[in-house]
Amino acid sequence: VNGVRLGEIVAALGGTLDGDPDRTVERIAPLDAADTASISFIAHARYRGQLAASKAGVFIVSTAFADDVPPGRTRIVTPDPYLYYARLTQWWAARLRGRRPAARHPSACIDPSAAVADDAEVGPFAVVGPGAWVGAGCVLGAHTVVGAGARIGDGSRLAPRVTVLDGCEVGRRGVLHSGVVIGADGFGFAPEQGAWTKIEQLGAVRIGDDVEIGANTCIDRGALGDTVIGHGVKLDNLIQVGHNVHIGDHTAMAGCVGIAGSARIGSHCTVGGGAVILGHLEIVDHVHVSAATVVTRSIRKPGHYSGVFPFDENASWEKNAATLRQLHALRDRVRTLENKP
Amino acid sequence: VNGVRLGEIVAALGGTLDGDPDRTVERIAPLDAADTASISFIAHARYRGQLAASKAGVFIVSTAFADDVPPGRTRIVTPDPYLYYARLTQWWAARLRGRRPAARHPSACIDPSAAVADDAEVGPFAVVGPGAWVGAGCVLGAHTVVGAGARIGDGSRLAPRVTVLDGCEVGRRGVLHSGVVIGADGFGFAPEQGAWTKIEQLGAVRIGDDVEIGANTCIDRGALGDTVIGHGVKLDNLIQVGHNVHIGDHTAMAGCVGIAGSARIGSHCTVGGGAVILGHLEIVDHVHVSAATVVTRSIRKPGHYSGVFPFDENASWEKNAATLRQLHALRDRVRTLENKP
C-alpha cells in the first residue's frame, strides 16, 4: 500500500481534511512510532502530550485537539478519532489483503448432503459434515471442521483449524480464530458410588451475528438447552465458556476468562483478562469486571467490580499474607481493645 | 426422537413408573423449561420449590419428593434421580445419534505398521503413526493425530482434532475433546550462563480407563518417568497438566485449572475452575479445592480448601486492597495498643 492519497481516505471514511488531498501516507502508526509518511491519531486526552513530539505527517483528531496539531502537518478532523482509526484499519486491510477468489480447495472433504454457498471459500483439508449449511461469502480456513447439521451464517470467516461441532450455529459476519472449539461436551457428571457417570450433553451452541471469538477459545454445548452467545459479543483468546451459559449482546471479554456452567451474563458488559465467573449466577447488563477478579455470586447492580490481591515485593507480600490468615483473630483483638474500659 | 414411550424408558433404566407406560415424552428438560411433552427431574432438595410450578408432564423423583409432584402428572420414582437423569441422557443420546457405520475415511493416513481395529472409525485426514495401536470400537475424529507407538484403548472416542503424541497411552472408553494435546514436551530447562538449555522430555503420558478430557486441555509428557492420569478422572476444558503430575482415580477438575510439574494429586478429589496447583507438592485423597484457589503447599488432610480475594464494588476493593498492603503494620499497631498500660 504505497502512497495512499488522503483524498481517497476522506472520500471513503468522511472527516474534514485540513490539508492537501493529494498528499499520500504509507502507513498507519501510533503517535510515538510515526514518521512523516505515517497517519496517526489521538484517541484520548491522556495522549495529548505526545502530539507535539510525534513525527506523524497526518493526524486524525477531534475538534477539541485540532489546535494541538503542530504547524505544517495535515489533520483530519472527526468527532471520534478512535472510531475513525478503526474504520481506517478496515479500509486499509481491505486494500492490502485484496479479495481472494472464492474457491473450494480440491482436498476439502464436503459431504454431499451439505449446502455450501457457491461463493464460499473452502481451504485445504476442510471438513464439512452431513447436512451442514455454510452461507454466502463465508471463508473456511485450512483444517476447519464444520460438523453434521452445523450452520455458518453469511459472511463468516473461520480461520485455519476452527472446529464447529455437530448442530451448532454461528451467525452472520462471525470471525472465529484458529483453534476455536464450538460445541464440545459440557462438563456434566452424576456421582455414582465414588465414580462419575456422564451426563450426555444434548444441547448445542447458538452464536449471534457479528461475534468474534479468539484463538483456542472453547464454548461448550448445552446439557439440555443451548449455550447462547448474543449479537456483537467479542471474546478474546483462551476463554472457557461452560455449558448453558448465556452472554448478552455486545459484551466483551479479554483473554483467559473462565465462565462456569449456567452463568447468565448481561449485555454491554466487559470482563477483564483472567477473571473467573462461577456457575449458576446472574450478572445484569452494564457490569464491568476487572481483570483476574473471581465473581462468586450474582451481580444485580450495574457498576465496576474488582477483587485482586495487590502484588508487592515478595517479602512484604509474605508478611501481609501471613497476617491475612489471622485477620479474623485480629478483628477480635480490635474489638477487645474497643471494649476495654 | 419423537414420542418416546415411558414403558421403554423404565424397561431400559429401571425405576417405578407411576402412570401410563404408553404415555410419550419428546424431550428431557430442566424443571423451569419443561412443557407437557417433557420429562424432568428433581436432583436436589433446593429445587423442590420449582416442582409445583413446572409444566413437565413427567417427573423423575425420589421417594422423599414423590408426593410433591403435582396431581395429574406422571412420575418415575428412583433412589437417585440425578443419576437416573444421567443414564437417561446416555440412553437418549444413543437413540438420537445412532451408530455410525465404522469406516476408515479414504483420506486418512494410517502407517502400514500401525494396528487399527477393524471396527474402529477413522475420520477424514486422521493420521496414525508407525507402530500405533487403536483398539476395538474406537472413533478417531477428523484431523486426529495418533503418534508413533501411541495406544488408544478399546472404545475410546477422539473428537475431531485431538493429538496424542508418540508413545502415549489412552485407556479404554476414554473421551477426548477437540484440541486436546497429550504428550507435548514438559517445561524443563537448565540455566546456562543466562540462557536456558532444554531438558529433553523422555517420559510419556499414561491415562487410565474411563477418562474424559475437555477441549484444548494439555497433558505434558514426563521428563524421565511418566505423567499418570488415573481411572475415571474427568478434566474439563483448557486445563494444563505439567510433566510428571499424578492424578488419582476419579478426581474431577473444572475448566482452566493449572497444575505444575510433579504435583501428586489424590483420588476422589475435586478442583474448582481456574485453580492453580504448584509443583512438587502432594494432595491426599478426598480433598476439595475451591475455584480460583492457589495451592502453594501440600495438603495432607482431606477437606475443603479455599483462597480467593472476595470481589466487591471497585471503590471498596481499592480501599481494602490498599489497606491490605499495610496489614502487617496494622497488626503491629494493634499489638502496640494491646501493650499500652
Next chain:
Amino acid sequence: VNGVRLGEIVAALGGTLDGDPDRTVERIAPLDAADTASISFIAHARYRGQLAASKAGVFIVSTAFADDVPPGRTRIVTPDPYLYYARLTQWWAARLRGRRPAARHPSACIDPSAAVADDAEVGPFAVVGPGAWVGAGCVLGAHTVVGAGARIGDGSRLAPRVTVLDGCEVGRRGVLHSGVVIGADGFGFAPEQGAWTKIEQLGAVRIGDDVEIGANTCIDRGALGDTVIGHGVKLDNLIQVGHNVHIGDHTAMAGCVGIAGSARIGSHCTVGGGAVILGHLEIVDHVHVSAATVVTRSIRKPGHYSGVFPFDENASWEKNAATLRQLHALRDRVRTLENKP
C-alpha cells in the same frame, strides 16, 4: 537404548569419570526411582540426603558432593550436574529418536510460490501458503499451517497441528508444540454506539531464535507494529500473549500466564504459572513474578514480586475473607483507638 557405555557419555559430554568406562547404563532416572542400571544426578543440595538411599549405579555430581556417593558406585564429576543432565537428555534423545529421513509427505499442500528447504521434513496434511519460507532442516508436523509470507527459520521444529499465520516469523531452532497459534488477530475494538467496531490488526509476530512455545499457547499479531518475542524465550502451555507485547531475551513463563496487549517485559525474567500481566505497562529485566500473581502496574526494579491470597481450610478462609471486606473500616477503628487519650 540398551547398554550405553559411560565412556561414550563422557566422550560426548565431558566430566570426570570416576569408574569403569565400559560400564553401561540403560536409563536416566531421578534419585528415588533409579536402579543399578540407571544413571542419576544430584542437582541441588536439598537432594543430598537422598543420595545414600538411591539405588542408582552411576551418579552425576559436583565436586562438593562427590564424597557423598555411596561406595561401590560410579560417579561422573562435573561443575554443574543439572546442566550435565540436560545435555545428557539431549544426547540420549538424539540416539533414541534417531533422525527421520527428511521427506515431504505427498498429502502436504505446498503453494508453488513457497520456498521450502530441500531437507525440511513436511508431514501429512501440512499447508504452506503462498510466498512462505521454510528454512533448512525444519520439521513441519502433520496438520501444521504456515501462512502466506510467513517465515520459519533454519532448524525449527513445528509439532503436529501448529499454526503460524500470514506474515509471521519464527527464528532459528524454534520448538513450537501442538496447538500453538501464532498471529491470530489481537483483541482490538472501538466502541460505537454500544457496539464494537473491529480494529483490523495490521502487524505481525516476530519471534527470535531458540524460542520454545508450549502446547495451545497463543501469540497475537500486532495492531499496527509487531508483537515481538526475543531470543531464547521459553513459554509453557496455554499462555496468552496479547498484541504488541514485547518479551525480552531469555525470559521464561510457566503455563496459563496471560499477558495483555502492549505490555513490555524485560529480559531474563521469570513468570510463574497462572500469573496475569495487565496491558500497557513495563517490567524491567531480571524481574521474577510468582505464580498466580496479578501485575497491575509497571515494575521498575529487579526483584521477586508476589500477590496471592493464601489458601486455607474453607471455614477459616470464609471468616478471613469476610473480615477482609471490612479491612478499611478495621483500620479506621484502630486509628480511633490510637487517638483515644
